Amino acid sequence: MPILVYDVGMARAATTADAFNAVAEPRRRQILDVLAGGERPVNDLVAMLGLPQPLVSKHLRVLREVGLVDRRDVGRQRMYRIDGHPLKPIHDWVKSYERSWSERFVRLDVVLEELKEKEKEGGNG
Amino acid sequence: MGSSGTAKVTLPTDTQILITREFDAPKHLVYKAWTTPELIKRWWSGDHGTVTSAEVDLRVGGRWRYVMAANSGFEVAFHGEYREIVTNERIVATEVFEGMPGAEAAAGVSTNTFTETNGRTTLTILAQHPNREIRDMVINSGMETGMQEQMDRLEQVAVSLN
Numbered sequence: 474m475p476i477l478v479y480d481v482g483m484a485r486a487a488t489t490a491d492a493f494n495a496v497a498e499p500r501r502r503q504i505l506d507v508l509a510g511g512e513r514p515v516n517d518l519v520a521m522l523g524l525p526q527p528l529v530s531k532h533l534r535v536l537r538e539v540g541l542v543d544r545r546d547v548g549r550q551r552m553y554r555i556d557g558h559p560l561k562p563i564h565d566w567v568k569s570y571e572r573s574w575s576e577r578f579v580r581l582d583v584v585l586e587e588l589k590e591k592e593k594e595g596g597n598g
Numbered sequence: 599m600g601s602s603g604t605a606k607v608t609l610p611t612d613t614q615i616l617i618t619r620e621f622d623a624p625k626h627l628v629y630k631a632w633t634t635p636e637l638i639k640r641w642w643s644g645d646h647g648t649v650t651s652a653e654v655d656l657r658v659g660g661r662w663r664y665v666m667a668a669n670s671g672f673e674v675a676f677h678g679e680y681r682e683i684v685t686n687e688r689i690v691a692t693e694v695f696e697g698m699p700g701a702e703a704a705a706g707v708s709t710n711t712f713t714e715t716n717g718r719t720t721l722t723i724l725a726q727h728p729n730r731e732i733r734d735m736v737i738n739s740g741m742e743t744g745m746q747e748q749m750d751r752l753e754q755v756a757v758s759l760n
Contacts, residue, residue, distance in 0.1 A: 497612060497730065567607050570615075570737045573644060574605040578619050580641035584631045585623040592627070 492559035495539045500524065501532045505555055508542065512554040612730040615737065617723040625714040628721060629686045632710070638664065645669075658683055662691065678705070687712055693725075704732050 496502055500522070507513060507521055515533065519526045533553060536542035540559045545552050606618045621628050631637045635652040643649045647668035654662050663677035675696040682690035689710045694701050709724040727733040 499612070567609065567737060570739070571605050571607040571617075573646075573739075574607065574617055574619070576644035576646075577641055578605055578621075580644060581628075581631055582621065584637050584640050585621055585627055588627045588630060588637075589623055 491562075492539045492541055493563060495535055495541055496560070496563065498532070498535075500528075501536055504529070504532055504536065505541065508553060508555040512552050514547075514550040514552055516550075518553070609733075609737075610724075613727050613733050615723075615725040615727075615733060617721075617725070619721050621719045621721065622717075623719060624717055625712040625719040626686045628719045629712050632712075632721075633689070642666070643668075647674075656680065656683060678708075681707070704728060706732070706736070 496505065503522055504518060507518060513521075515526065515529060518533075519529050522529060533542060533544075537544060540556060543554050543556050545554075604619075608616045608618075610616050631641065633654055633656055635654050638652040638654070639649040642652065642664055643666045647666045647670075649664060650667050650673070651663065651665040653664075654660075656662075658680055660680050661677060662680065663675065665673060665675040667673055677694055677696065678692040680689065680691045682688065691708055691710075692705045693708050694705045698704055705728070707726045709722075709726070711722045711724075713720045713722075725733075725736070727736065
């Protein structure tokens, strides 16, 4: 069950003023989840998240600063949409951890094949 | 060969890691491989090294401890305590990395769930960490080991070119 495979010198913090920080805030992740479904005016976000508009605007500003969200004006409405590029490093960050577990599970697959064989033999005689 | 697929890792909250993987085997066998010391020794270290010890006292309040001799030459050990055991279904246990400063305080709680559908088992590991910094550090560890392996391979290639 161990979750971790540590190595020396592992304690690198992932907290810089970039996308990592921006998505650390649960409300901002909620906003990104909504925007992942398509472009939205700020009023929609306010209604869907049930948060006061100034707070939504503040989070949107942080997201725009790190390039996770684009804004454009359509008539009198400000439309917001997601830009996934800054999320790539986060994706890569999690991927390497995932790879480490995948290696472990590939070995577990081999063990399981043997257990299945043994059970079959046992069942036959 | 059992079709398998890769592990899927997601971060449901700031303090959690969720790992999901499907196995081509019924859940009682996945559970067996997960809890039997001589079987744990065969898979737990992955490509990182060799498991030199796996102790499992599979009862509520019982302790577990795994030790790995890493390829890079040092030993890493983890231990914890079983908090909940439902045979073939679920194991909840604490997990401590022994080399870390303040290790006990940084303990995580891991909930392992085995769900069978049509003879295949989905294993989910939900790791709850005390705070975001420790959660992030755990994920960083994967990155570090991955990089270490890349460096090792690079070195092998470099040596072979000599």
